Amino acid sequence: MATARLKDEELADRALELFRRLGYEATSLNQIAEVTGLEKASLYYRYPGGKEAIVMAVAQRVGAWFEGNVFEALKQGGEPGDRIELVSSRLREFYGDGTKPCVLETLSLPGGPVALQVALRGALEQWLHAFTGIAMECGLERAAAESCAEQALIEIEGSLVLGRVMGEKRYFLRTLAGLAEKLGAA
Amino acid sequence: MATARLKDEELADRALELFRRLGYEATSLNQIAEVTGLEKASLYYRYPGGKEAIVMAVAQRVGAWFEGNVFEALKQGGEPGDRIELVSSRLREFYGDGTKPCVLETLSLPGGPVALQVALRGALEQWLHAFTGIAMECGLERAAAESCAEQALIEIEGSLVLGRVMGEKRYFLRTLAGLAEKLGAA
DNA sequence: GTCTATAGCTTGATAGAC
DNA sequence: GTCTATCAAGCTATAGAC
Numbered sequence: 001m002a003t004a005r006l007k008d009e010e011l012a013d014r015a016l017e018l019f020r021r022l023g024y025e026a027t028s029l030n031q032i033a034e035v036t037g038l039e040k041a042s043l044y045y046r047y048p049g050g051k052e053a054i055v056m057a058v059a060q061r062v063g064a065w066f067e068g069n070v071f072e073a074l075k076q077g078g079e080p081g082d083r084i085e086l087v088s089s090r091l092r093e094f095y096g097d098g099t100k101p102c103v104l105e106t107l108s109l110p111g112g113p114v115a116l117q118v119a120l121r122g123a124l125e126q127w128l129h130a131f132t133g134i135a136m137e138c139g140l141e142r143a144a145a146e147s148c149a150e151q152a153l154i155e156i157e158g159s160l161v162l163g164r165v166m167g168e169k170r171y172f173l174r175t176l177a178g179l180a181e182k183l184g185a186a
Numbered sequence: 187m188a189t190a191r192l193k194d195e196e197l198a199d200r201a202l203e204l205f206r207r208l209g210y211e212a213t214s215l216n217q218i219a220e221v222t223g224l225e226k227a228s229l230y231y232r233y234p235g236g237k238e239a240i241v242m243a244v245a246q247r248v249g250a251w252f253e254g255n256v257f258e259a260l261k262q263g264g265e266p267g268d269r270i271e272l273v274s275s276r277l278r279e280f281y282g283d284g285t286k287p288c289v290l291e292t293l294s295l296p297g298g299p300v301a302l303q304v305a306l307r308g309a310l311e312q313w314l315h316a317f318t319g320i321a322m323e324c325g326l327e328r329a330a331a332e333s334c335a336e337q338a339l340i341e342i343e344g345s346l347v348l349g350r351v352m353g354e355k356r357y358f359l360r361t362l363a364g365l366a367e368k369l370g371a372a
Numbered sequence: 373g374t375c376t377a378t379a380g381c382t383t384g385a386t387a388g389a390c
Numbered sequence: 391g392t393c394t395a396t397c398a399a400g401c402t403a404t405a406g407a408c
Binding site: 002003004042046 | 373374375376377
């Protein structure tokens with residue numbers, strides 16, 4: 001078999017940048033073909049399910065990244081506060097210092113496959129669970145920890161939205177700077 | 187001249203429900219024609235500028251609603267806390283108890299006319315200014331009041347996003363319940 | 373495994389009857 | 391003021407050459 005010109009991971013990474021900025025409906029296969037350097041027919045060869053299959057691959061890749069770089073990192077040893085700071089820097093990277101939208105926001109707009117909405121909800125649940133866990137390690141009761149985790153995620157999503165509207169990244173950066181305190185770390 | 191079948195305000199209201207849920211790009215003239223009961227050609231007669239003109243009319247109408255029901259209400263007499271509670275109930279109405287997205291979020295996705303992005307930014311600035319004003323009336327210094335206003339809007343936007351992903355309205359309702367306290371009211 | 377070419381549909385937008 | 395009919399361009403998706 002001939003070798004693929006572009007690795008699946010790189011293809012998903014490039015498609016991700018389109019989907020997260022435009023949402024599912026507004027992203028076209030022509031645009032994906034353009035940023036990947038492949039023709040549409042080649043995309044269908046690698047993803048017979050078409051656009052829906054591509055966005056699901058993108059979602060899976062993002063999910064894997066969060067699993068390894070956020071959820072897992074929050075469970076490692078060391079001071080809880082240090083772990084949160086590490087995760088904070090990872091998030092700063094993923095969101096381009098607040099210049100790149102969250103896939104939970106843009107891909108949750110109507111139009112995409114139902115499986116995508118299910119995946120997004122599951123990812124958000126995992127994220128909430130991970131934040132709740134670290135908040136409890138910081139000494140909070142379960143109910144309080146869950147509340148703090150929800151509040152932290154609300155602030156992350158909201159600051160990204162305000163940042164996009166205003167063209168400023170300071171909302172997001174300030175939110176991340178206060179993340180450790182928000183989750184109960186001294 | 188013959189009479190219009192549908193008043194401009196009603197037309198904008200119905201188009202708003204599409205635009206706020208799907209964003210600019212993903213909303214089609216066919217859909218607008220369907221919910222208004224007009225044919226596409228009739229829409230072009232009333233808005234020669236097409237989809238861009240319609241979304242600008244929608245933005246203007248939403249801006250006027252916020253001007254009269256939120257910004258103005260925050261400047262009226264009476265206890266600051268009471269005014270915030272009144273505005274809170276207005277917001278609960280506008281966002282369908284947290285089931286309807288914010289136009290600042292969905293219409294700020296790329297693809298729409300530049301004038302729309304400018305209008306959205308201006309509206310957010312007005313909103314921030316109004317929240318800052320009421321927070322200062324509650325006794326906060328300007329800097330602190332501005333910070334609280336930003337935080338309040340971040341929570342409103344973020345809670346709407348989480349609510350959409352999870353299919354729950356409690357995030358938004360809880361945010362509104364804490365709005366007065368957030369803005370410095372006893 | 374990628375390509376060119378194309379089918380069939382939907383889009384935003386226009387012309388012209390009533 | 392609204393309609394039917396139509397256009398060119400874009401869309402998703404497929405067939406078949408290499």
